[in-house]
Amino acid sequence: MKVAVVTEILKANDQVASENRARFDVGGIGVVNVMASPGAGKTSTILATIARLGERRVGVIEGDIASTIDADRIAAEGIPVVQINTGGSCHLDATMIRTALPHLPLEALDTLFIENVGNLICPSSYKLGADVALVMGSVPEGYDKPYKYPGIFAKADVVLLNKSDMIDVFEFDVEAFERGVRMVNPDVPIFRVSCRTGEGLDAWVAWLRARLGAATPATTAVG
Amino acid sequence: MKVAVVTEILKANDQVASENRARFDVGGIGVVNVMASPGAGKTSTILATIARLGERRVGVIEGDIASTIDADRIAAEGIPVVQINTGGSCHLDATMIRTALPHLPLEALDTLFIENVGNLICPSSYKLGADVALVMGSVPEGYDKPYKYPGIFAKADVVLLNKSDMIDVFEFDVEAFERGVRMVNPDVPIFRVSCRTGEGLDAWVAWLRARLGAATPATTAVG
Numbered sequence: 001m002k003v004a005v006v007t008e009i010l011k012a013n014d015q016v017a018s019e020n021r022a023r024f025d026v027g028g029i030g031v032v033n034v035m036a037s038p039g040a041g042k043t044s045t046i047l048a049t050i051a052r053l054g055e056r057r058v059g060v061i062e063g064d065i066a067s068t069i070d071a072d073r074i075a076a077e078g079i080p081v082v083q084i085n086t087g088g089s090c091h092l093d094a095t096m097i098r099t100a101l102p103h104l105p106l107e108a109l110d111t112l113f114i115e116n117v118g119n120l121i122c123p124s125s126y127k128l129g130a131d132v133a134l135v136m137g138s139v140p141e142g143y144d145k146p147y148k149y150p151g152i153f154a155k156a157d158v159v160l161l162n163k164s165d166m167i168d169v170f171e172f173d174v175e176a177f178e179r180g181v182r183m184v185n186p187d188v189p190i191f192r193v194s195c196r197t198g199e200g201l202d203a204w205v206a207w208l209r210a211r212l213g214a215a216t217p218a219t220t221a222v223g
Numbered sequence: 224m225k226v227a228v229v230t231e232i233l234k235a236n237d238q239v240a241s242e243n244r245a246r247f248d249v250g251g252i253g254v255v256n257v258m259a260s261p262g263a264g265k266t267s268t269i270l271a272t273i274a275r276l277g278e279r280r281v282g283v284i285e286g287d288i289a290s291t292i293d294a295d296r297i298a299a300e301g302i303p304v305v306q307i308n309t310g311g312s313c314h315l316d317a318t319m320i321r322t323a324l325p326h327l328p329l330e331a332l333d334t335l336f337i338e339n340v341g342n343l344i345c346p347s348s349y350k351l352g353a354d355v356a357l358v359m360g361s362v363p364e365g366y367d368k369p370y371k372y373p374g375i376f377a378k379a380d381v382v383l384l385n386k387s388d389m390i391d392v393f394e395f396d397v398e399a400f401e402r403g404v405r406m407v408n409p410d411v412p413i414f415r416v417s418c419r420t421g422e423g424l425d426a427w428v429a430w431l432r433a434r435l436g437a438a439t440p441a442t443t444a445v446g
Binding site (some may be wrong): 010037038039040060064065066067069070088090117118119120121122140141142144145148149150151163166169 | 293374389
């Protein structure tokens with residue numbers, strides 16, 4: 001009975017996610033759902049990625065249990081941002097995204113980053129309508145995260161290993177991390193990046209740019 | 224309706240937690256529920272704590288979505304351990320603990336550590352029957368975790384800030400972290416520890432020892 005209720009909830013969520021997806025398609029907006037543990041560097045990665053995306057017009061949805069710390073960081077860069085406070089819920093869902101959309105200038109965006117709640121478990125079950133599921137690991141967390149949280153790594157379209165400048169400091173076993181990812185997701189691209197040093201970010205952003213396709217030319221964007 | 228079901232589930236869980244609690248009381252077993260993000264160092268902290276508890280007879284329950292990586296580390300030290308694989312569930316609940324107990328030599332234990340699933344959100348809602356709710360932060364995660372995940376820090380009986388040897392490397396704002404904890408939990412003890420260097424562990428273990436009270440003398444333990 002409990003399972004049935006959960007299944008129904010997920011089915012209803014998928015329906016709203018499809019509607020979000022359709023809305024993004026009409027607007028020609030590429031959407032990235034960013035998932036990682038607390039403190040893996042989701043906000044820093046979004047900011048570093050936006051800085052390298054150049055011509056693309058970007059917005060952000062920030063998901064948190066509480067606080068506007070991350071949204072404030074995004075807004076400080078002059079980037080349109082909406083904060084969703086889930087008030088305890090451990091993930092974003094498609095309805096939260098739908099509710100946030102009217103607060104963004106969608107007609108003036110090519111790309112939307114959705115920063116999910118810091119959690120390697122629950123967000124993987126809830127589709128939001130995104131094009132790209134980005135799952136991040138972080139060197140200080142240890143190599144074993146894909147083995148312990150296989151579900152979310154299995155659903156990734158791309159994996160970033162952040163804080164790569166700390167690989168030696170933490171004696172991090174990169175091979176074992178990547179092997180763990182490949183066990184559940186054999187062909188997923190994995191990029192080692194450091195938002196602090198900039199290492200690896202160009203390769204990741206080149207991949208993302210190719211994946212999202214051409215941005216809508218700014219001249220035809222409004223109207 | 225959804226809320227009602229959730230409330231019922233939590234109420235049923237609390238009932239089982241009380242039964243676990245009664246069972247621990249009969250056995251004179253002090254129980255610590257260890258909660259933190261993925262990769263904050265829960266297993267390392269449990270091992271470093273056990274090494275310093277000396278005369279106490281300790282067992283461990285390991286909770287993970289998948290894998291026996293942590294339980295294997297515990298078992299390698301000759302410590303009685305049971306692995307719970309939640310198979311996707313983002314937290315341990317009291318019934319999982321009840322199911323695990325027959326697999327531990329309870330009559331020969333003074334202290335039981337329960338390592339919860341790596342998650343700063345969901346575990347805080349599910350009582351297990353423990354005496355001490357230990358919530359850990361970790362320096363590489365950033366100072367802002369208590370602000371973003373206030374619910375779990377509010378329920379802590381004690382807070383550890385692990386990887387304290389990395390405070391300078393990550394330019395971690397200890398004051399802001401502690402202020403965030405105090406906002407939701409004014410009187411909770413906070414210890415800065417490093418499982419790598421051993422820094423701060425003696426103070427934390429002294430606190431824990433005092434909190435758990437005297438261990439059952441080994442001579443009267445069996446039978």
